[in-house]
Amino acid sequence: MFEAAELGHTIDKKTYDRRAPEVRQALLGAQYEALREARFPIIVVIGGVDGAGKGETVNLLNAWMDPRYVATHAMGEMSQEERERPPFYREWRALPPKGRTGIFFGSWHSAPIVERVFRRASRAELDQALERIVRFERMLTDEGALLFKFWFHLSKAQQRHRLRALEQDKATRWRVTPTDWRHFELYDRFRRVSEHALMRTSTGNAPWTVVEGVDARYRDLTVAQALLDGLRARLVGEPSTPKKSAAPLHVPLDGRTLLGATTASAKVDEARYDAELEALQGRLNLATRHRRFQRGAVVVVFEGPDAAGKGGAIRRVTGALDARAYQVVPIAAPTEEERAQPYLWRFWRHVPRRGKLAIFDRSWYGRVLVERVEGLCSEPDWMRAYDEINEFERQLTEHRISVVKFWLHIDQREQLARFERRKNTPFMRHKLTEEDWRNRAKWARYEVAASDMIDRTGVASAPWTIVPANDKRHARLVVLRTLSERIEASLSRGRA
Amino acid sequence: MFEAAELGHTIDKKTYDRRAPEVRQALLGAQYEALREARFPIIVVIGGVDGAGKGETVNLLNAWMDPRYVATHAMGEMSQEERERPPFYREWRALPPKGRTGIFFGSWHSAPIVERVFRRASRAELDQALERIVRFERMLTDEGALLFKFWFHLSKAQQRHRLRALEQDKATRWRVTPTDWRHFELYDRFRRVSEHALMRTSTGNAPWTVVEGVDARYRDLTVAQALLDGLRARLVGEPSTPKKSAAPLHVPLDGRTLLGATTASAKVDEARYDAELEALQGRLNLATRHRRFQRGAVVVVFEGPDAAGKGGAIRRVTGALDARAYQVVPIAAPTEEERAQPYLWRFWRHVPRRGKLAIFDRSWYGRVLVERVEGLCSEPDWMRAYDEINEFERQLTEHRISVVKFWLHIDQREQLARFERRKNTPFMRHKLTEEDWRNRAKWARYEVAASDMIDRTGVASAPWTIVPANDKRHARLVVLRTLSERIEASLSRGRA
Numbered sequence: 001m002f003e004a005a006e007l008g009h010t011i012d013k014k015t016y017d018r019r020a021p022e023v024r025q026a027l028l029g030a031q032y033e034a035l036r037e038a039r040f041p042i043i044v045v046i047g048g049v050d051g052a053g054k055g056e057t058v059n060l061l062n063a064w065m066d067p068r069y070v071a072t073h074a075m076g077e078m079s080q081e082e083r084e085r086p087p088f089y090r091e092w093r094a095l096p097p098k099g100r101t102g103i104f105f106g107s108w109h110s111a112p113i114v115e116r117v118f119r120r121a122s123r124a125e126l127d128q129a130l131e132r133i134v135r136f137e138r139m140l141t142d143e144g145a146l147l148f149k150f151w152f153h154l155s156k157a158q159q160r161h162r163l164r165a166l167e168q169d170k171a172t173r174w175r176v177t178p179t180d181w182r183h184f185e186l187y188d189r190f191r192r193v194s195e196h197a198l199m200r201t202s203t204g205n206a207p208w209t210v211v212e213g214v215d216a217r218y219r220d221l222t223v224a225q226a227l228l229d230g231l232r233a234r235l236v237g238e239p240s241t242p243k244k245s246a247a248p249l250h251v252p253l254d255g256r257t258l259l260g261a262t263t264a265s266a267k268v269d270e271a272r273y274d275a276e277l278e279a280l281q282g283r284l285n286l287a288t289r290h291r292r293f294q295r296g297a298v299v300v301v302f303e304g305p306d307a308a309g310k311g312g313a314i315r316r317v318t319g320a321l322d323a324r325a326y327q328v329v330p331i332a333a334p335t336e337e338e339r340a341q342p343y344l345w346r347f348w349r350h351v352p353r354r355g356k357l358a359i360f361d362r363s364w365y366g367r368v369l370v371e372r373v374e375g376l377c378s379e380p381d382w383m384r385a386y387d388e389i390n391e392f393e394r395q396l397t398e399h400r401i402s403v404v405k406f407w408l409h410i411d412q413r414e415q416l417a418r419f420e421r422r423k424n425t426p427f428m429r430h431k432l433t434e435e436d437w438r439n440r441a442k443w444a445r446y447e448v449a450a451s452d453m454i455d456r457t458g459v460a461s462a463p464w465t466i467v468p469a470n471d472k473r474h475a476r477l478v479v480l481r482t483l484s485e486r487i488e489a490s491l492s493r494g495r496a
Numbered sequence: 497m498f499e500a501a502e503l504g505h506t507i508d509k510k511t512y513d514r515r516a517p518e519v520r521q522a523l524l525g526a527q528y529e530a531l532r533e534a535r536f537p538i539i540v541v542i543g544g545v546d547g548a549g550k551g552e553t554v555n556l557l558n559a560w561m562d563p564r565y566v567a568t569h570a571m572g573e574m575s576q577e578e579r580e581r582p583p584f585y586r587e588w589r590a591l592p593p594k595g596r597t598g599i600f601f602g603s604w605h606s607a608p609i610v611e612r613v614f615r616r617a618s619r620a621e622l623d624q625a626l627e628r629i630v631r632f633e634r635m636l637t638d639e640g641a642l643l644f645k646f647w648f649h650l651s652k653a654q655q656r657h658r659l660r661a662l663e664q665d666k667a668t669r670w671r672v673t674p675t676d677w678r679h680f681e682l683y684d685r686f687r688r689v690s691e692h693a694l695m696r697t698s699t700g701n702a703p704w705t706v707v708e709g710v711d712a713r714y715r716d717l718t719v720a721q722a723l724l725d726g727l728r729a730r731l732v733g734e735p736s737t738p739k740k741s742a743a744p745l746h747v748p749l750d751g752r753t754l755l756g757a758t759t760a761s762a763k764v765d766e767a768r769y770d771a772e773l774e775a776l777q778g779r780l781n782l783a784t785r786h787r788r789f790q791r792g793a794v795v796v797v798f799e800g801p802d803a804a805g806k807g808g809a810i811r812r813v814t815g816a817l818d819a820r821a822y823q824v825v826p827i828a829a830p831t832e833e834e835r836a837q838p839y840l841w842r843f844w845r846h847v848p849r850r851g852k853l854a855i856f857d858r859s860w861y862g863r864v865l866v867e868r869v870e871g872l873c874s875e876p877d878w879m880r881a882y883d884e885i886n887e888f889e890r891q892l893t894e895h896r897i898s899v900v901k902f903w904l905h906i907d908q909r910e911q912l913a914r915f916e917r918r919k920n921t922p923f924m925r926h927k928l929t930e931e932d933w934r935n936r937a938k939w940a941r942y943e944v945a946a947s948d949m950i951d952r953t954g955v956a957s958a959p960w961t962i963v964p965a966n967d968k969r970h971a972r973l974v975v976l977r978t979l980s981e982r983i984e985a986s987l988s989r990g991r992a
Contacts, residue, residue, distance in 0.1 A: 055818065055819075055820075058819045058820070059815075059818065059819050061819075062814055062815075062819045063811070063814070063815050066807065066811070067810065067811060067814040067819075067822075067824045068807065068810065068824040068825075068826040068857050069824075069826065070819075070824070071823060072819040072820055072822075072823075073820075074820035079575070079576050079577050080575050080576050080577075081575050081576075081577050103819065105819070105820060174785065289670065311562065311564065314563065314564065315559070315562070315563060318558055318559070318563040319555075319558075319559050322551065322555065323551075323554040323555050323557075323558045323563075323566075323568040323599065323601070324551075324554070324568055324569075324570035324601060326563075326568075327567060327568075328563045328564040328565075328566070329564075330564040330565065335831070335832045335833050336831045336832040336833070337831050337832070337833050361564050
């Protein structure tokens with residue numbers, strides 16, 4: 001992987017002086033065009049060997065492009081707020097909106113490589129981290145990001161020479177730290193691990209460009225030209241992955257679905273309800289006050305048809321909790337800032353800190369429900385959403401965040417009765433819109449989509465609970481009991 | 497202030513059982529109406545004596561209102577990210593958007609009171625903190641927020657009694673901490689300081705409601721009824737402060753303004769420019785690499801007419817810096833999320849952390865420039881913006897963030913020449929819009945507004961530098977020199 005970057009590439013001063021101004025001006029023009037179109041974000045990942053010109057290149061890009069629309073992120077130590085969330089939280093926070101450029105310096109690849117070089121992570125853990133990176137980058141490019149990955153390379157002899165040269169110059173001496181020399185002693189190991197990491201993360205949609213770091217002119221022009229070419233190709237062309245038109249929804253030939261097979265529950269009478277509700281709320285309260293609860297966090301998802309009783313169930317949950325411990329996140333149409341980001345960005349924003357619960361009233365499953373059924377996104381987009389959602393939830397559960405998902409299930413007749421009741425109750429009338437009636441007409445399609453979703457995203461670490469909800473009391477008790485059980489189980493695993 | 501809240505207020509169970517459901521339903525209805533209109537945010541501040549039912553009341557509000565549109569913030573220990581910003585940063589981050597409710601528990605009043613009770617702050621420091629609170633709350637209500645402030649009170653005997661009762665009940669014992677008892681020993685002092693704080697922060701636009709905390713029924717109904725009344729009054733009525741129509745801009749009778757009096761500079765030739773630019777960039781770079789620079793931060797503001805050369809000057813500044821140390825923030829029209837917040841919210845978002853520079857290409861001064869001249873906000877709104885801006889910048893400078901403000905000044909003839917050049921250069925044509933020509937027609941009005949702004953917001957701790965910018969080279973050198981000097985001065989004060 002590195003051989004081609006040890007050939008001693010150089011560009012002579014005359015060539016550089018002729019080409020640099022052209023490339024620079026063209027790059028700036030392309031940047032402005034991308035900004036004006038605001039169709040895709042530009043993400044530049046910078047990695048590589050110490051002393052190979054990573055910092056210089058980042059500064060060069062900021063000088064050649066308009067720095068007002070470039071944000072540079074040096075991913076060093078995590079802050080406390082970041083440590084309390086899953087590892088990719090800070091990358092999600094830093095993603096540039098469409099039209100803008102984000103430079104990720106000491107990118108998401110560095111940490112796993114360094115961990116492995118210093119033997120703090122096993123080979124399997126490294127591969128696991130790399131697999132996670134591949135998925136993250138696949139999500140970025142699927143979402144339309146223009147992703148560049150540059151790896152700056154020096155041979156061992158070159159690196160030694162360069163570190164010495166930097167040390168001898170008074171103006172640059174400060175830049176050579178003891179860490180740099182310590183890394184140098186591990187050069188061979190670092191090279192082996194890096195090569196492995198680059199191979200594993202160099203995919204068709206997000207290949208690495210390895211740049212020989214010795215000659216500054218060669219380095220500068222190579223990176224700038226690569227950026228320019230990538231930008232131009234994207235600006236003139238179609239989106240890189242032409243989307244297939246959505247296939248018609250597959251409805252099982254015998255009409256049987258997971259949800260259609262859900263049977264109604266027995267009714268719970270008021271006296272039993274009151275007694276059980278109080279007991280279950282007390283139980284949930286106790287579980288969230290356990291000292292081990294502070295070690296993890298909880299994400300609760302409520303999905304289900306309109307009028308299924310999500311709001312009422314949520315209020316019975318929050319009624320058991322200390323208001324400081326939870327946040328309810330109602331999901332409506334995305335805001336302007338959210339629309340300029342990958343789909344899951346707006347959910348990452350609300351990932352809870354340690355000791356907290358985030359309760360989602362509708363959620364990231366919107367993509368495979370309403371967006372799928374209403375044709376708001378293409379088939380490839382919602383098909384890949386299953387993978388992205390599973391990956392998102394896996395990152396949560398691996399970070400000791402329990403993911404508890406409820407599908408509140410009512411049948412068509414019950415929904416109609418509830419709609420009529422809303423229509424006739426002045427106080428509730430605003431809860432019923434034209435859209436609700438329209439959605440209702442697509443009941444069968446929603447049922448197929450929901451059954452499909454539950455099937456594809458129900459995993460042991462983040463299972464779905466289908467709650468028969470024709471009887472509200474029954475539904476609320478099931479929700480409280482399930483949530484308590486899940487939290488208690490996490491406490492005994494040392495999780496919350 | 498507390499006498500009326502020691503009368504032993506109670507509400508009997510029968511009355512409560514009759515009124516509570518009515519109030520509860522009406523409150524929920526009012527909440528939904530406020531949500532639908534999305535005209536103003538609802539901010540509820542909860543303070544008071546330990547054991548007086550603050551937590552219960554917060555939980556009650558979350559139970560009686562729809563918790564999906566209520567966010568509760570317990571302001572405990574600051575996180576590292578928060579500590580690196582001025583004190584009100586976290587309140588700004590937590591403000592609810594229009595239509596939503598934010599409950600601030602252990603609000604912004606607690607910390608100054610506690611600091612004073614434990615004699616970690618002088619009386620003068622307390623008053624300074626209270627003054628800051630008054631300004632913050634004034635800003636909130638001026639921006640249209642519906643602000644409620646509840647103080648929960650107990651007499652000394654009542655507090656002792658209540659803490660003991662909590663301790664004796666197994667279910668509530670956990671809630672009494674040693675801190676509570678330590679605070680109790682300081683009851684008299686706490687009462688005196690609280691009373692002083694309440695008096696100082698109980699203003700016409702944001703009065704306190706002191707609630708006797710002994711009887712839960714009385715407490716619950718009092719708070720819920722107050723919220724309901726406030727919401728109803730706002731929902732039916734006009735905005736609470738009817739805005740005067742904007743008065744015509746005052747143009748000095750003799751036509752002389754601060755900016756009109758700015759004289760053009762001598763031209764700088766290319767050779768001198770190149771030499772000085774390099775020296776000044778080196779100087780700036782050195783200053784930002786000083787170890788003491790990590791103790792503070794820098795905010796740089798660029799304002800000036802269209803085509804004054806802000807972008808070019810910014811590039812010369814960033815060209816001297818490590819890309820990881822700065823962020824450039826170009827200010828365009830506010831996003832949807834920003835429009836749902838008070839004016840300064842979108843600038844608070846970008847307050848830099850320790851050791852960083854935030855460079856604003858246009859800024860919060862838009863309100864007293866373009867918004868004033870174009871009539872995009874009312875006169876009372878832009879008039880109060882001077883106070884709010886001065887307060888914002890004072891919070892920055894007091895937090896060791898240097899505020900460096902540049903007005904790049906060109907005359908009308910020079911602007912015309914630059915517009916023509918843009919029109920005739922294919923590469924730059926997109927930088928020139930119809931709006932630029934329209935703004936140009938209002939040159940005199942902009943000049944008056946800008947002169948006024950510089951006059952009213954130029955303070956010793958955050959002075960304006962008027963940069964004659966007909967000659968770009970001269971302007972860039974002045975910017976670099978001034979910025980270097982300001983940073984160097986801050987380093988020698990132990991600031992950055």
